Amino acid sequence: MEILLFAALAIGAMFLMSRSSRKKQQASVAFRDDLQPGQEVMTGSGYFGTVVSVADDVVTLESTPGNRSRWLRAAIAKQVDPVSSEGEAVAAEAAQTDAGQKVDIEKKQAFTIPDDISGLIEKPKPDDTTK
Numbered sequence: 512m513e514i515l516l517f518a519a520l521a522i523g524a525m526f527l528m529s530r531s532s533r534k535k536q537q538a539s540v541a542f543r544d545d546l547q548p549g550q551e552v553m554t555g556s557g558y559f560g561t562v563v564s565v566a567d568d569v570v571t572l573e574s575t576p577g578n579r580s581r582w583l584r585a586a587i588a589k590q591v592d593p594v595s596s597e598g599e600a601v602a603a604e605a606a607q608t609d610a611g612q613k614v615d616i617e618k619k620q621a622f623t624i625p626d627d628i629s630g631l632i633e634k635p636k637p638d639d640t641t642k
Contacts, residue, residue: 555588
């Protein structure tokens, strides 16, 4: 009797877990079926782009103007909000000129990132006493 009760509980738990995952899967399929040009999306591998065209199972994404790539429709993971970050604002300011001089981007950064590791290592100073 106890075995039947345990088996019924196990089957009920499996049913509930599969039902929620099935709903998520159906929502993903419905999203991919309704892809429209102009939507900002992210692929499963983390590539962000704007949908340019949708043809059968191929979706063309554009990450920057003129940079287009083709993706399988199933690779599109989710829709994202249009990107509007501080980095773009700083880059836009740097692109503008102020009396012929570019705005210094480094003044906008909180810290400086070295080009290579040599700036992080303290070099030994020559001793004057060993002459």
